[in-house]
Amino acid sequence: MKLYNGGKILTGLIIFVAIATFPIYYNIGKVNAKPEPKLDTPAIQQMAESERKCVESKAYMRAEHMQLLNNWRDSVVRDGNRQFINSTNKHYNMSLQNECLRCHSNKKKFCDECHNYMAVKPYCFDCHIAPKEEQKS
Amino acid sequence: MLEKALVGSKKYWAWVFFLGLLAVSGCYYYYRQFNYGLGLTGLSRDVSWGLYIGQFTFLVGVAASAVMLVIPYYLHDYKKFSKVVILGEFLAISAVLMCMLFIMADMGQPMRFMNIMLHPTPNSVMFWDFLVLAGYLALNLLIGWVTLGADRKGVPPPKWIKPFIYLSVPWAVSIHTVTAFLYAGLPGRHFWLSAIMAARFLASAFAGGPALLIILALLVRKLTKFDPGKEPIQALGKIVAYAMFLNVFFLGLEFFTAFYSNIPGHMESFVYLYKGLEGHHELVPLMWASSVFAAVSLFMLLFTSLRKNEGTLALACVLLFASLWIDKGFGLIIGGFVPNMLNEVRTYWPTRPESVITAGIWAIGFLVLTLLYKVAVSVREDTAGIEIEH
Amino acid sequence: MSMDRREFLKMAGISSILGLGVSAAATAQNILGQGIAPDKVITNPEALTAKHWAMVVDMSKFKTDEDFQKTISACHTTHNVPDFKNPDGSVNLKDEIKWIWKETYEHAFPEEDNPYMDEKLKEMPFLVLCNHCEKPACVRVCPTQATFKRPQDGIVMMDMHRCIGCRFCMAACPYGARSFNWRDPRPFIKNENKEYPTRTKGVVEKCTFCTERLAFGKMPACVEAAPKGGLLFGDLADKNSEVRKIVETRYTIRRKPNLGTGPSVYYLIGGNEHA
Numbered sequence: 001m002k003l004y005n006g007g008k009i010l011t012g013l014i015i016f017v018a019i020a021t022f023p024i025y026y027n028i029g030k031v032n033a034k035p036e037p038k039l040d041t042p043a044i045q046q047m048a049e050s051e052r053k054c055v056e057s058k059a060y061m062r063a064e065h066m067q068l069l070n071n072w073r074d075s076v077v078r079d080g081n082r083q084f085i086n087s088t089n090k091h092y093n094m095s096l097q098n099e100c101l102r103c104h105s106n107k108k109k110f111c112d113e114c115h116n117y118m119a120v121k122p123y124c125f126d127c128h129i130a131p132k133e134e135q136k137s
Numbered sequence: 138m139l140e141k142a143l144v145g146s147k148k149y150w151a152w153v154f155f156l157g158l159l160a161v162s163g164c165y166y167y168y169r170q171f172n173y174g175l176g177l178t179g180l181s182r183d184v185s186w187g188l189y190i191g192q193f194t195f196l197v198g199v200a201a202s203a204v205m206l207v208i209p210y211y212l213h214d215y216k217k218f219s220k221v222v223i224l225g226e227f228l229a230i231s232a233v234l235m236c237m238l239f240i241m242a243d244m245g246q247p248m249r250f251m252n253i254m255l256h257p258t259p260n261s262v263m264f265w266d267f268l269v270l271a272g273y274l275a276l277n278l279l280i281g282w283v284t285l286g287a288d289r290k291g292v293p294p295p296k297w298i299k300p301f302i303y304l305s306v307p308w309a310v311s312i313h314t315v316t317a318f319l320y321a322g323l324p325g326r327h328f329w330l331s332a333i334m335a336a337r338f339l340a341s342a343f344a345g346g347p348a349l350l351i352i353l354a355l356l357v358r359k360l361t362k363f364d365p366g367k368e369p370i371q372a373l374g375k376i377v378a379y380a381m382f383l384n385v386f387f388l389g390l391e392f393f394t395a396f397y398s399n400i401p402g403h404m405e406s407f408v409y410l411y412k413g414l415e416g417h418h419e420l421v422p423l424m425w426a427s428s429v430f431a432a433v434s435l436f437m438l439l440f441t442s443l444r445k446n447e448g449t450l451a452l453a454c455v456l457l458f459a460s461l462w463i464d465k466g467f468g469l470i471i472g473g474f475v476p477n478m479l480n481e482v483r484t485y486w487p488t489r490p491e492s493v494i495t496a497g498i499w500a501i502g503f504l505v506l507t508l509l510y511k512v513a514v515s516v517r518e519d520t521a522g523i524e525i526e527h
Numbered sequence: 528m529s530m531d532r533r534e535f536l537k538m539a540g541i542s543s544i545l546g547l548g549v550s551a552a553a554t555a556q557n558i559l560g561q562g563i564a565p566d567k568v569i570t571n572p573e574a575l576t577a578k579h580w581a582m583v584v585d586m587s588k589f590k591t592d593e594d595f596q597k598t599i600s601a602c603h604t605t606h607n608v609p610d611f612k613n614p615d616g617s618v619n620l621k622d623e624i625k626w627i628w629k630e631t632y633e634h635a636f637p638e639e640d641n642p643y644m645d646e647k648l649k650e651m652p653f654l655v656l657c658n659h660c661e662k663p664a665c666v667r668v669c670p671t672q673a674t675f676k677r678p679q680d681g682i683v684m685m686d687m688h689r690c691i692g693c694r695f696c697m698a699a700c701p702y703g704a705r706s707f708n709w710r711d712p713r714p715f716i717k718n719e720n721k722e723y724p725t726r727t728k729g730v731v732e733k734c735t736f737c738t739e740r741l742a743f744g745k746m747p748a749c750v751e752a753a754p755k756g757g758l759l760f761g762d763l764a765d766k767n768s769e770v771r772k773i774v775e776t777r778y779t780i781r782r783k784p785n786l787g788t789g790p791s792v793y794y795l796i797g798g799n800e801h802a
Contacts, residue, residue: 176710263668
């Protein structure tokens, strides 16, 4: 079977493969450290060890925090309900700025750690004010 | 059939390149607007819609005008339109595409456009506007492609396309009625709060669209081997004449209600547009130009000997198109926002980025039109002399 | 089976459209999500509730310019409303954002035309804000329900997350109560309130009757900051509320009532001695 315009097709194919695999060979050899979100904020340090619990478990939050935040957003903004009862019957104020970031006040060393690694850019912080991070002495 | 758009003369490629350049400039300025925000335009808290929405409004009318070819040909068997219906359908595609681009350019959060679909809101006219425009685009793409493909093979189009063609007639009327409803149902803005908005929109659409089609048909005859024929152009000329008469008449009706009732809320926008209000008369020369063009073109269209002469007909169409573009694409929108809801006169003028983005979108529209017409004309040139049954 | 180029392209086209359609539907499902189970969410017990929140404005209590500034500032500072000023100090009318502001009588009530009216009366300042209408035109036109009327208390609310920035609501509002973020507002926020978000470019904003304060038992910021009795806030549906009693027994006017919007902000004429 004859391949008509074979020269053009093969050239185009090679260029396409080069572009499509660019992210792979561009990053070969680059060191990408595993993300290590830090929990050593003043608010968390002040709590007793046994009290240091997030709204839900670490595993749940890691997988579902965005879904949780979306649900919180709809509940607060659209339904007007602001108190959340978690799976252990504790009550929380549904607010990214005033509840989540109250404890996790180190966006750069917590939120951004994993987000940067995953190349995820949530635009929450375009509006929701992240707490100013102090210099650690 | 698309491959027909990839071969052409030097002039064809020069034109495509020129449009491409304009489109790229538009894209560059849109990139800047996307990063800075819509503050890069001349829009303000008081005049929150401007050139983009005006162009969208005007182009919905142009898109709806394809129906002026479809009705005579498909519903009344007016065989003289057989060769030009495709030109109308392809113009509709290009116009609706431009409408959608102007909406995207005007949105503050364009990345959220899916919200209209994810959260349907039947009480919102804009929700329906989006639906009918998308549907109209799909309809015209389907109809245009299928009928042109059939013509190319020298056979009548398949029977199943007929219901879609019949559907496109009320659908075309609906897209412009719904667009008029965007304005005609807003309680505070008396300049727009008029039952005749939808009728005015349709009349100006059926004048402006076919006028553009006449110009395009004459250009096609001049630049290609495809001659749409003298009679279709004359028939279109008559349609334009009647529609323009209605359009001018309806505008006169609006003037009467505003000024005979002497109600300030109804008069003030007209005064701003045609005379100036509180020292602001930015739009006065434009609006009077629009009126003069409208009167002259209407006279030329009604005078049979001038209409029969294709040279004067073309001139009349150009004047008419310009007149409607100013009136519907600019004056109508700004008039609704001046004076503002607190009776203050705050004005608006487009900025350079805004104008370049507008020109860029027109260029994209004309580019799509050029490519589609190239396909249509090539098919016609190939099948010249073959009579097609519909 | 041999396939020509046309057939191949048709198949490829239809498969991609189907594929895109299915993945779009799946994404939509994911975005819309399941929501929280209703038993996991409650309203704050200390929240102020009403069937129909309304405001009575008594301009006679606003005596000095400072009275106005304090009231307007309280709102704009609490809510991180940016302050756009031109280099010469005048207000940038193009980009300005305001939730509550001062207008003269002439502009707040343009339908009340009296050529012989005392200039002093014409220029008399009135505080204007979103009227949280009973039949809001803005809600009627919003294509995404980004602005909506809360069924529980009648407040016309803004969901900045959903707003697509089409500005149809701004065209529809007969009172000019809405502002748009024509650019990023953050550089223009004078004193950031860390407990309330800012907005980003491309969304519309307006007064929300301080739903975030009502939820914690506090009165709206403007009501608290206004001189005593200047702004009265209460439940119009409650026969015993102060606002209801005033509206029933005293002469009050609303802005453009003939448009059928049913504004919930009433302006008291004649002053209220029992403040």
